[in-house]
Amino acid sequence: MPDTISFKLNDQPVHLNVDRDRTLLWVLRTDLGLTGTKFGCGEGFCGGCTVLVNQRAMRSCSLTVKDVQDKEVTTIEGLGKDGQLHPLQQAFMEHDALQCGFCTPGMILAAFGLLRANPQPSREQIIRGMEDNFCRCGAHTRIIDAIQTAAAAMKGGR
Amino acid sequence: MNPNLDPALDFQAGPESAVSALASRRDFLKRVGGGVIVFVTLGDWAFAQEAAQEAARPVSVRPGLPTDFNAFLRIGEDGRVTCFTGKIEMGQGPITSLPQMVAEELEVPLDSVDIIMGDTDLCPFDMGTWGSMTTRFFGPALRAAAAEAKAVLLELGSESLKVPVTQLTAQDGVIFDRQDNGRRITYGQLTKGQKIERHLTVKPSLKDVSQFKISGKPMLRRDAREKVTGKAQFAGDIRLPGMLYAKILRPPAHGAKLQSVDTAAARAVAGIQVVQEGDLVAVLHEQPDAAEKALEKIKAGFDVPPATVDDRTIFEHLLRVAPAPKVVTQGGDLAQGQAQAARSFETTYLNSYVAHAAIETHAALARIEGGKATVWVSTQNPFGAREEIARAIGFAIENVRVITPFVGGGFGGKTFNLQAVEAARLAKATGRPVQVMWSREEEFFHDTFRPAAVVKIRSGIDAAGKMAFWDYSVFCAGDRGAPHFYTIPHHRTAASGTFQGPPGLHPFGVGAWRAPGNNTNSFARESQIELMAAAAGIDPVEYRLQHLTDPRMIRVLKAAAERFGWTPAVSPSRRGYGVACGIDAGSYVATIAEAAVNTEQGTVQVKRVVCAQEMGVVINPAGAKIQMEGCITMGLGYALAEEVHFKGGAILDTNFDTYSLPRFSWVPKIESVLVEANDIPPQGGGEPAIVVMGAVVANAIADATGARLLQLPMTPDRIKAALKKV
Numbered sequence: 019m020p021d022t023i024s025f026k027l028n029d030q031p032v033h034l035n036v037d038r039d040r041t042l043l044w045v046l047r048t049d050l051g052l053t054g055t056k057f058g059c060g061e062g063f064c065g066g067c068t069v070l071v072n073q074r075a076m077r078s079c080s081l082t083v084k085d086v087q088d089k090e091v092t093t094i095e096g097l098g099k100d101g102q103l104h105p106l107q108q109a110f111m112e113h114d115a116l117q118c119g120f121c122t123p124g125m126i127l128a129a130f131g132l133l134r135a136n137p138q139p140s141r142e143q144i145i146r147g148m149e150d151n152f153c154r155c156g157a158h159t160r161i162i163d164a165i166q167t168a169a170a171a172m173k174g175g176r
Numbered sequence: 177m178n179p180n181l182d183p184a185l186d187f188q189a190g191p192e193s194a195v196s197a198l199a200s201r202r203d204f205l206k207r208v209g210g211g212v213i214v215f216v217t218l219g220d221w222a223f224a225q226e227a228a229q230e231a232a233r234p235v236s237v238r239p240g241l242p243t244d245f246n247a248f249l250r251i252g253e254d255g256r257v258t259c260f261t262g263k264i265e266m267g268q269g270p271i272t273s274l275p276q277m278v279a280e281e282l283e284v285p286l287d288s289v290d291i292i293m294g295d296t297d298l299c300p301f302d303m304g305t306w307g308s309m310t311t312r313f314f315g316p317a318l319r320a321a322a323a324e325a326k327a328v329l330l331e332l333g334s335e336s337l338k339v340p341v342t343q344l345t346a347q348d349g350v351i352f353d354r355q356d357n358g359r360r361i362t363y364g365q366l367t368k369g370q371k372i373e374r375h376l377t378v379k380p381s382l383k384d385v386s387q388f389k390i391s392g393k394p395m396l397r398r399d400a401r402e403k404v405t406g407k408a409q410f411a412g413d414i415r416l417p418g419m420l421y422a423k424i425l426r427p428p429a430h431g432a433k434l435q436s437v438d439t440a441a442a443r444a445v446a447g448i449q450v451v452q453e454g455d456l457v458a459v460l461h462e463q464p465d466a467a468e469k470a471l472e473k474i475k476a477g478f479d480v481p482p483a484t485v486d487d488r489t490i491f492e493h494l495l496r497v498a499p500a501p502k503v504v505t506q507g508g509d510l511a512q513g514q515a516q517a518a519r520s521f522e523t524t525y526l527n528s529y530v531a532h533a534a535i536e537t538h539a540a541l542a543r544i545e546g547g548k549a550t551v552w553v554s555t556q557n558p559f560g561a562r563e564e565i566a567r568a569i570g571f572a573i574e575n576v577r578v579i580t581p582f583v584g585g586g587f588g589g590k591t592f593n594l595q596a597v598e599a600a601r602l603a604k605a606t607g608r609p610v611q612v613m614w615s616r617e618e619e620f621f622h623d624t625f626r627p628a629a630v631v632k633i634r635s636g637i638d639a640a641g642k643m644a645f646w647d648y649s650v651f652c653a654g655d656r657g658a659p660h661f662y663t664i665p666h667h668r669t670a671a672s673g674t675f676q677g678p679p680g681l682h683p684f685g686v687g688a689w690r691a692p693g694n695n696t697n698s699f700a701r702e703s704q705i706e707l708m709a710a711a712a713g714i715d716p717v718e719y720r721l722q723h724l725t726d727p728r729m730i731r732v733l734k735a736a737a738e739r740f741g742w743t744p745a746v747s748p749s750r751r752g753y754g755v756a757c758g759i760d761a762g763s764y765v766a767t768i769a770e771a772a773v774n775t776e777q778g779t780v781q782v783k784r785v786v787c788a789q790e791m792g793v794v795i796n797p798a799g800a801k802i803q804m805e806g807c808i809t810m811g812l813g814y815a816l817a818e819e820v821h822f823k824g825g826a827i828l829d830t831n832f833d834t835y836s837l838p839r840f841s842w843v844p845k846i847e848s849v850l851v852e853a854n855d856i857p858p859q860g861g862g863e864p865a866i867v868v869m870g871a872v873v874a875n876a877i878a879d880a881t882g883a884r885l886l887q888l889p890m891t892p893d894r895i896k897a898a899l900k901k902v
């Protein structure tokens with residue numbers, strides 16, 4: 019049943035006339051054209067579809083639009099501010115923390131969620147925090163390094 | 177890469193030519209505006225034959241090697257250089273390494289080189305991106321083209337500056353007189369108004385490695401920025417006005433026949449279109465999720481053939497039906513070797529089916545307009561896709577254009593292009609652009625798995641522990657990596673079947689999986705070698721060195737041992753150290769791993785992996801190391817966990833809950849060592865380091881516990897079972 023759903027998306031207010039039970043991932047990718055959020059498994063296993071909801075990393079394949087009503091949603095397209103890359107994006111580039119790059123948006127946003135909860139994580143804590151994000155290309159070690167670098171650059175801010 | 181919908185190239189002159197296929201050099205030249213264009217024919221070169229053999233693998237329809245040209249590059253009137261390649265970028269890095277080579281040879285800044293990849297209308301025919309061939313075979317062609325272009329520019333410069341060529345230097349896209357720096361002219365100025373075509377048939381002299389300024393230096397990926405900002409477009413990210421998303425009815429098992437279908441309830445859903453065309457039953461909607469829901473409303477009956485094999489009984493089945501073995505290599509006299517042997521070992525090694533499981537599922541978007549089909553495809557094989565599509569929709573090949581955006585991982589799994597065929601058929605049926613993007617379940621169902629395989633080895637050592645004979649038979653994996661490289665006086669290596677079949681051998685599709693066949697072969701060979709070393713009471717590194725004569729292998733093994741800090745000990749030393757060597761795609765690897773085994777739970781933690789690789793001239797060391805790390809990490813999956821569960825033609829794994837990929841906590845400390853070999857042309861780097869992963873982990877487990885694992889993956893149950901036998 020179509021309904022008006024309002025939330026903030028990448029700092030802009032959006033009002034959508036959609037069925038409240040539609041999956042957030044598809045609404046983002048189709049209705050809103052934000053294709054940086056990836057489909058990898060559709061069932062919450064891979065983390066490819068990770069977005070931020072009120073700054074927390076969540077899997078958009080497992081959320082409906084009503085779940086984000088009145089909330090703040092950030093996708094990879096909205097992570098950098100004022101044309102500046104976010105330190106995590108910068109660090110992923112510097113560390114070559116990607117190959118095919120398909121898992122990358124989800125990795126970066128999952129890492130964002132991790133650093134928000136724990137701004138200076140140990141290597142162990144990063145591994146535990148990222149455990150359920152899959153990368154088939156095997157960029158894992160570099161992703162860990164990138165997260166450490168970004169954590170240092172962010173010094174608990176952002 | 178050309179993620180743009182229609183790459184804006186100035187030579188896409190008329191509306192006609194922009195969509196017609198690039199059939200030959202003549203056709204292409206008609207469209208070219210100006211500049212210097214160099215065509216290279218790979219077929220003239222000695223290695224073309226090897227390339228052709230490598231490539232004569234996975235594609236059913238293959239028009240054969242082109243007779244015209246394989247690569248070209250163009251220096252436009254703006255001085256920008258564009259190289260065109262049918263290769264694609266799926267994470268292995270040619271989007272960085274190929275322009276690097278061009279910039280190097282041509283003496284231009286790297287950022288003035290553009291690359292167009294995998295567009296069948298703009299790029300010369302290519303047989304597909306696999307077999308670690310891009311750098312090996314295509315690289316030299318492109319470098320030759322660049323070197324030739326530079327020679328042309330020097331001639332032009334000489335005319336224009338009225339200075340002999342010998343007195344000119346090309347640097348940063350400028351040609352200048354060494355005796356008068358002020359006499360200079362840019363490439364752009366030189367190409368203005370020119371229309372120069374060169375066709376290379378001989379290999380021109382290339383820059384010496386020692387003069388590399390750009391190649392051979394670590395270089396960050398050129399596509400990184402797009403990929404960290406979400407701008408990089410993959411096939412499923414392309415949007416066209418009026419497009420529909422399709423969901424397709426799938427059978428419950430391979431071999432199942434559709435008996436009845438009732439689409440009435442799906443048709444009743446607002447905005448849903450149903451297409452039923454023979455076996456293809458699809459629902460389409462402007463929203464993918466709506467299509468998915470509507471698909472659930474279709475009632476279908478299938479006739480499912482009875483299951484005769486499953487993931488446990490498959491090995492007996494394979495041995496029963498495998499074709500007669502063919503000898504790959506042999507020497508000496510096995511009977512004599514057996515007679516000389518003081519001890520013999522007979523071992524059977526098994527490995528299960530493994531999925532490619534790229535995180536990007538197969539996706540395609542097809543648009544048909546004015547009798548022309550344009551299809552954006554996640555594929556390793558754009559020209560193969562073009563053939564498949566043309567055949568399926570009854571179009572002439574020149575009326576099909578395949579564009580390859582970024583590919584989200586391939587590993588051999590994106591060679592066949594069923595999803596592109598489906599999208600094209602549905603676009604034709606509906607008259608609208610149609611996207612097909614497989615779910616994870618569809619991905620597991622339609623994947624062409626790495627085949628389950630069996631290796632039987634009989635081998636023996638003499639009283640001094642020296643290898644006396646080696647009788648090796650591989651079934652259903654193919655012979656890549658099957659020949660051993662040790663000094664064994666009496667030996668025979670035979671292979672039954674290939675990694676592809678014959679048809680009907682496997683209950684579902686199988687195909688190339690990163691270094692096809694070699695993972696199976698290296699697991700068996702290197703396990704058996706280690707087993708003999710242990711029996712001979714000799715340290716496994718030392719034992720290998722005693723039986724090696726190939727200096728390339730000796731070098732990598734020594735390099736790995738040195739970096740690892742190897743100290744000799746006879747296995748099982750309880751240290752959990754494993755060694756394995758392998759050759760793949762012309763490259764040599766030696767890997768040493770340290771693993772800890774939890775004997776109660778049967779779990780393994782690989783703590784450290786040192787991998788030494790020699791791959792000839794290294795064009796992009798940073799990229800090469802990334803590939804090695806990727807191989808090591810991916811290899812842990814098939815070594816420890818990955819295995820497709822099935823019953824007959826029904827695939828029981830539908831998502832990552834039962835089929836697990838390597839995770840962050842699995843990843844060891846990885847140290848990759850590139851062994852320099854600048855006297856050897858570039859060899860493959862995308863696959864070699866993965867081939868030894870099964871053996872190196874098995875050998876580490878054996879060293880830790882004395883338990884020898886003979887089946888991949890080495891799951892906790894299998895490890896516990898092996899421990900019981902110790």
Ligand code: FES
Binds near residue numbers: 061062067
């Ligand atoms: S697509 Fe959402 S977790 Fe995989």
Ligand code: FES
Binds near residue numbers: 116121
């Ligand atoms: S970079 Fe390819 S899946 Fe992570």
